[in-house]
Amino acid sequence: MSDLKKMIEETTDRLFADHVTPDVLKAGDEGVWQEDLWKKVEDTGLPRVLLDEDNGGANGDWQDAGVVIERCGYHGIPLPLGESIAANFLRAKSGQPIETDPTTIGIIRTDGDKQFAKRTPWARHVKSAMMALPSGGSITQINLEGLTIDHQSNMASEPRDDIELTTQSMESASSDNAMSEFNIMSIGAAVRAGQMAGALNRVLEMSVTYCNDRVQFGRPIGRFQAVQQQMAVLASEVAAASHAAQTAFEAMSQSGLDASADIAAAKIRTSEAAGKAADIAHAVHGAIGITQEHQLHYFTRRLRSWRVEFGSENYWAERLGQKVFSLGPDELWTSITENHLSIN
């Protein structure tokens, strides 16, 4: 691990462990914006981890960003930090000014004679977002102030808002035609895969602790083979998902958003693990796990939501599969051994 990565991991972990308390998780769940926590996050420069020093960044690569994003998932931080890292990366790439406010990413689609950015993460709490324009395939900074925002949320009570765009908000946009809606899907999928890797590790640790603490039939439930076999499945799924996410961030450090096959594999693998892991963790925890008295639900609800955001496993599997078929049977192995295959 590089020194920078180690330092970033320690900083992030300490900050989140100290401040993402049960009260903060609960308040976040109830829709309360955590302004103080955002200030602290902003002070550390984490939203700009990928930017160079001129832009107030840490000059980090996607592996460094991956550490931050993974820790976001592990601690369940109720803030758009992953989204801000992604949006600032896109800003820097297209030469747009970087802001210290929270920001997000989204996709604009045409519906009749109107244009909407539906299910935009945290839109009500941000001033501007990096968004893919409809059918033009470019990514643009959109000012969200004054727009009609319909408050929606995912299963974990995280804001996923529907925005109605005006002609004015679209006109002010300068655009970079080299990037596309697919890039927003890719960068979003990478963020969610990293967050899922973190939440999966948290759910595993909580389940191991519970297996050792909970006594039934006169012994900790972790001593029963029936429970051990399930826990082994959980642990293996978590290991695979973490490694898939790690591989994607490494590939992105080399090839950016062109590493789309690795991003696809990571989203497919973490999404699949998310469902299995949430089911096993709840099975192991019993009734307490499905109550608000235990913290497990903060993580399983996020896992089940993130699983389908920025493309479910089927969305990405279809695209990866399309690429495999177009290469043909005799190129499959070559393409797997060649690093950083692109599927767009």
Added chain:
Amino acid sequence: MSTNAFFNFESVTLPPETEALRREARSFLKENLPEREASERGRTWGGFDPQFTKKMAQQGWIGMTWPKRYGGHERTALERYVVLEEMLVADAPVGGHWIGDRQSGPLLLNFGTEEQRQFYLPRIASGEIYLCIGMSEPDSGSDLASVRTKAEKCDGGYRVNGRKLWTSNAHQSHYMIGLFRTHTDSENRHAGLSQFLVDLSLPGISIRPIPDMLGQSHFNEVTFDDVHLPEEALVGKEGAGWDQVNAELAFERSGPERYLSSYLLLVEAIRLIGKTPTQMQKQAVGRLVAHMMTLRRMSLSIAGMLHDGQDPRREASVVKDLGTAFEQELPRIVQSMIELEPTLATHDRYTELLSYFTQISPAFSLRGGTREILRGMIARSLGLR
């Protein structure tokens, strides 16, 4: 991200020199891979072909990581990994030397005497001798510590009596590394086991092949009737067999063969579907490939641990459990993608392979340690016991 609290999967980047080796392996395979029946190809690392083994030896691809003074080639674990995965995806018949290269050689390097190393290792590396592993017995499968075949001290060595079962390729091997009981300790069943190098041509040994349900011969029953072994047949320390076997099983469980067994079927399914897949076919294949990409990276990570001299036992049990689940679900998923009946011997490559893998895939999570045993080991790694 190294935040998993229980397992250490560091990512491994293959060094550039492995790329040339990979190209070498691919062109070698193009020239030297014999034409075979579909089911024979399906056996992958179970396939047996002395000529092919000889050619591998001439390339320096057996005993790749062993010291040169023992006939090895002093290449890295990662270089060996690249050759292995290329052989496996091509279904090369590597069964002759597989056991010796994978585990018996490393066992002798770790625990063997200088004489044993000098005699056996160069012969394994040159493709002259094949080894098999005598662990299981009629009453001893997953519960390996219950082995009863006895090696009793006698004049000038040991006298062996008992039976080994499911011994893969014993009928085609020159030597067995057998796990025998040299001592009975009612307090500690893991004590009193020892490993021996057994020359299978010795008097008193009889080998009976047991055809599997598909009619293929790899299993054997090996009976020992007052077989006399010289003292120098002992491997490592008398009574230390349990620990030695566990170290050896790490090699047995850690390789890429634990997820690639049915890869050939995926390739043939993609060929059959052609250029106009349905949405469901794309999703199914994309998912399988995502799993494969991940398993390969994890498998490489274990090769990296071996490369760095670390003990990959915990991680290997995770990859074997995930890998065998993958290679077992592959025939089922492929079947659901293409509405064709599996067939026996109709010279239709795809349906024959489908038939072969549909039937044989339960074996994938039996060989090398059952799924339940591995999951028990994973649970122990979590601190649950």
